[in-house]
Amino acid sequence: xxxxxxxxxxxxxxxxxxxxxxxxxxxxxxxxxxxxxxxxxxxxxxxxxxxxxxxxxxxxxxxxxxxxxxxxxxxxxxxxxxxxxxxxxxxxxxxxxxxxxxxxxxxxxxxxxxxxxxxxxxxxxxxxxxxxxxxxxxxxxxxxxxxxxxxxxxxxxxxxxxxxxxxxxxxxxxxxxxxxxxxxxxxxx
Ligand SMILES: [Mg+2]
Numbered sequence: 001x002x003x004x005x006x007x008x009x010x011x012x013x014x015x016x017x018x019x020x021x022x023x024x025x026x027x028x029x030x031x032x033x034x035x036x037x038x039x040x041x042x043x044x045x046x047x048x049x050x051x052x053x054x055x056x057x058x059x060x061x062x063x064x065x066x067x068x069x070x071x072x073x074x075x076x077x078x079x080x081x082x083x084x085x086x087x088x089x090x091x092x093x094x095x096x097x098x099x100x101x102x103x104x105x106x107x108x109x110x111x112x113x114x115x116x117x118x119x120x121x122x123x124x125x126x127x128x129x130x131x132x133x134x135x136x137x138x139x140x141x142x143x144x145x146x147x148x149x150x151x152x153x154x155x156x157x158x159x160x161x162x163x164x165x166x167x168x169x170x171x172x173x174x175x176x177x178x179x180x181x182x183x184x185x186x187x188x189x
Pocket of ligand 1: 009010011138139
């Protein structure tokens with residue numbers, strides 16, 4: 001049986017959607033360097049936050065995302081050796097009742113751009129701790145529990161984490177998908 005790996009979607013397979021929507025809504029040109037912390041909503045003036053959420057829910061987030069370089073080819077190569085699962089959360093806390101539409105958008109995006117992945121291996125989940133597998137690739141530290149290999153995918157909000165700090169916690173940083181390939185296909189533990 002192949003070892004299982006979990007791959008996160010947002011800011012790992014694709015990104016830029018949130019920023020694209022914020023810039024369209026505000027008529028701004030913010031870049032990731034302008035974001036402090038994890039939540040891009042912080043770029044939004046307080047009095048516009050509720051309206052922005054309405055705007056966000058009326059759009060397909062994935063129309064605003066770009067697919068990261070090499071993710072498709074590397075995932076196909078990984079599939080030869082591993083059972084690949086997509087582990088992605090979809091509930092917006094302030095819009096729990098309407099969040100089901102995001103699940104549909106995620107499903108359609110995966111079908112369109114990652115048709116080589118098994119749809120039975122899509123895991124739409126809030127708390128990723130329920131998944132226990134050989135390797136997890138995620139941009140959030142808290143999603144790297146219950147796995148032997150913890151691969152932190154570099155993103156705007158985790159760039160500041162020092163390598164010493166990550167090493168102490170047994171976390172390997174990956175800068176892009178070619179790095180993922182090196183870590184999982186050429187350096188096995
Ligand atoms: Mg993510």
